[in-house]
Amino acid sequence: MSTVTTPRPAGVRRLAADRPRPRPASRRGAILPSVVLVLGALYCLVPVVWVLVASTKSSSELFSTFTFLPGTGLVENLGDLFAYGDGQYAQWALNSLVFAGVGAVACTLVSTMAGYALAKYDFPGRQVAFYAILGGVLLPGITLAIPQYLLMSKIGLAGTYWSVLLPCLISPFGIFLARVYAVSAVPTETMEAARIDGANDARVFVSVALPMMVPGMVTIFLLQFVGIWNNFLLPFIMLSDERMYPLTVGLYTLLSKGSGTPSLYSLAIIGSAVAIIPLVAMMLVLQRYWRLDLISGGLKG
Amino acid sequence: MSAVTDPPTLAYRRARRRWGAPFLFLLPAALLFVAFLAIPIGYAIYLSFRGMRMAGGGPFGVRQETWVGLDNYVAAFTDPELLAGLGRLAIYGIIAVPLTLGLALTFALLLDLPRVRGARFSRTAIFIPYAVPGVVATLLWGFLYLPSTSPGTWVLERVGLGGLDVLHGPMLFPAVANIAIWGGVGFNMIILYTSLRGIPADVYEAARLDGASEWDIAYRIKIPLVAPALVLTGLFALIGTLQVYGEPTTLRPMTSEISQTWVPLMMIYRDAFTRDNLSLAAASSVALALGTLVVSVILLRLTQKRSFGES
Numbered sequence: 335m336s337t338v339t340t341p342r343p344a345g346v347r348r349l350a351a352d353r354p355r356p357r358p359a360s361r362r363g364a365i366l367p368s369v370v371l372v373l374g375a376l377y378c379l380v381p382v383v384w385v386l387v388a389s390t391k392s393s394s395e396l397f398s399t400f401t402f403l404p405g406t407g408l409v410e411n412l413g414d415l416f417a418y419g420d421g422q423y424a425q426w427a428l429n430s431l432v433f434a435g436v437g438a439v440a441c442t443l444v445s446t447m448a449g450y451a452l453a454k455y456d457f458p459g460r461q462v463a464f465y466a467i468l469g470g471v472l473l474p475g476i477t478l479a480i481p482q483y484l485l486m487s488k489i490g491l492a493g494t495y496w497s498v499l500l501p502c503l504i505s506p507f508g509i510f511l512a513r514v515y516a517v518s519a520v521p522t523e524t525m526e527a528a529r530i531d532g533a534n535d536a537r538v539f540v541s542v543a544l545p546m547m548v549p550g551m552v553t554i555f556l557l558q559f560v561g562i563w564n565n566f567l568l569p570f571i572m573l574s575d576e577r578m579y580p581l582t583v584g585l586y587t588l589l590s591k592g593s594g595t596p597s598l599y600s601l602a603i604i605g606s607a608v609a610i611i612p613l614v615a616m617m618l619v620l621q622r623y624w625r626l627d628l629i630s631g632g633l634k635g
Numbered sequence: 636m637s638a639v640t641d642p643p644t645l646a647y648r649r650a651r652r653r654w655g656a657p658f659l660f661l662l663p664a665a666l667l668f669v670a671f672l673a674i675p676i677g678y679a680i681y682l683s684f685r686g687m688r689m690a691g692g693g694p695f696g697v698r699q700e701t702w703v704g705l706d707n708y709v710a711a712f713t714d715p716e717l718l719a720g721l722g723r724l725a726i727y728g729i730i731a732v733p734l735t736l737g738l739a740l741t742f743a744l745l746l747d748l749p750r751v752r753g754a755r756f757s758r759t760a761i762f763i764p765y766a767v768p769g770v771v772a773t774l775l776w777g778f779l780y781l782p783s784t785s786p787g788t789w790v791l792e793r794v795g796l797g798g799l800d801v802l803h804g805p806m807l808f809p810a811v812a813n814i815a816i817w818g819g820v821g822f823n824m825i826i827l828y829t830s831l832r833g834i835p836a837d838v839y840e841a842a843r844l845d846g847a848s849e850w851d852i853a854y855r856i857k858i859p860l861v862a863p864a865l866v867l868t869g870l871f872a873l874i875g876t877l878q879v880y881g882e883p884t885t886l887r888p889m890t891s892e893i894s895q896t897w898v899p900l901m902m903i904y905r906d907a908f909t910r911d912n913l914s915l916a917a918a919s920s921v922a923l924a925l926g927t928l929v930v931s932v933i934l935l936r937l938t939q940k941r942s943f944g945e946s
Contacts, residue, residue: 367745368752374742375753375760378821381775382763384786388778396784448664455657463661470672472870472931474878477900477920480907481675481682504667535656564768566881571904582770582881589774590888603778606771613766618759624825 449512470506515550707918739823
């Protein structure tokens with residue numbers, strides 16, 4: 335995100351200082367926004383901090399000591415978590431990683447190719463394809479999960495890894511973003527020049543267009559990765575074997591079983607804490623590569 | 636001379652090339668689209684017109700699957716539970732959507748102000764919940780709501796007041812909506828913020844020279860200019876609201892007030908998997924999807940902002 339911030343011209347500040355308006359007013363104007371923003375930040379951080387603190391407490395401390403006071407049970411909780419059900423938690427984490435990683439990479443490639451074709455070629459049916467994708471963007475994907483399950487069970491795929499992975503490979507929104515990005519990032523003249531040099535369409539795409547589209551692809555990858563990682567209903571419907579669950583469904587079953595059993599509460603808490611850390615870390619590291627202006631950029635056409 | 640002879644050659648090449656290649660590029664997406672979007676939709680529509688009927692009559696009639704016309708739709712729309720679920724969805728949406736967008740727009744405008752301290756920290760912090768899966772977010776908030784683990788209760792008990800149970804009674808709707816708001820503000824804020832950053836700064840300079848306050852600039856210039864992004868985020872917030880499922884489902888073990896049919900999607904799930912009434916579930920799914928499409932198209936038409944580029 336820092337890459338898209340354009341510095342304001344220095345002149346603005348000087349002009350503001352020259353203005354007859356009294357200075358205290360403008361200074362107050364800068365403090366109030368900061369306070370509101372910090373309050374927003376606290377609102378967003380408190381639950382995360384809470385779960386990190388609560389994950390250090392033993393089950394007895396959980397209900398007795400002050401909520402934001404760290405406890406002494408972190409090591410024990412971690413041990414319990416990874417020992418639960420013969421290491422099911424690690425298995426869930428691995429499943430999530432496979433679903434999100436493989437799904438997002440494949441989806442990004444599929445979306446990039448489709449978006450590039452829609453942006454850079456004129457062919458019969460282009461408009462139809464575009465409206466089909468638009469319809470797909472507006473359609474609540476989740477209402478598809480039940481018919482998808484029924485069809486998957488007809489061909490015997492329900493309950494397999496494929497039943498969760500395959501539906502994640504198509505993202506109308508990803509194609510939409512890829513199209514927006516290809517329009518702005520891949521100049522037609524460059525493609526023509528490569529063609530004149532004798533490159534065929536595949537080569538133009540791989541050697542000319544693809545490198546130019548990398549920032550857009552990273553954005554699509556991250557959006558899709560987070561989307562699959564956070565998905566609940568699809569794996570919940572498709573899978574029945576607990577060992578194949580991703581983290582979301584696994585933690586849900588942990589909590590359902592744990593209602594009324596405080597020891598499973600602390601398991602769900604440490605499980606949530608550990609589930610959050612990798613994704614938050616990934617976001618913090620990769621946020622500079624996010625080109626979310628793509629989403630709004632597509633609006634101006 | 637070459638200027639005269641070259642274009643036809645290029646045009647010829649273009650015409651020849653631009654048939655096969657784009658279809659090949661689109662092929663994987665098209666196959667996946669057909670397999671996992673078009674066919675399931677078609678199948679759901681087909682199922683929604685089918686149902687089990689007694690054939691043969693008398694005590695020895697057999698139940699068999701047949702066409703039942705709009706019966707499933709009639710059954711869905713006259714079911715008080717589905718209507719109540721839609722009502723609950725409406726209350727939830729009326730709380731969640733405007734607050735998500737309002738907070739996102741407020742934070743985006745504040746971040747875009749000159750001379751704001753700690754903007755980077757706040758921006759990152761507000762964006763963090765986006766990385767937290769809905770189910771995990773619900774677990775976090777659920778524990779914060781639950782009287783036995785809530786810091787609110789801890790404080791209230793120390794000052795001599797009883798515990799506050801937001802998971803029962805009228806606070807339930809804001810409590811569930813809060814989870815969605817918490818998870819959605821950051822992402823929407825970033826979309827709005829990046830589109831604010833896309834506005835050239837000299838647009839504001841003239842206004843500042845004319846003595847416009849930052850409030851005037853935000854209200855008269857920035858908000859109208861980011862209106863298309865606002866429409867888009869509103870649309871996604873709305874679509875997200877209509878398919879709320881994970882949050883109330885995850886909260887169920889913590890409160891008795893969330894029934895199996897609390898929102899339409901939960902009811903669809905129950906009809907399909909607990910009651911084995913696939914036709915009714917399909918009819919409700921199709922109705923919900925159609926409703927979403929209609930609402931989205933109306934919203935786009937009303938705002939008339941060419942929000943998707945190609946008009």
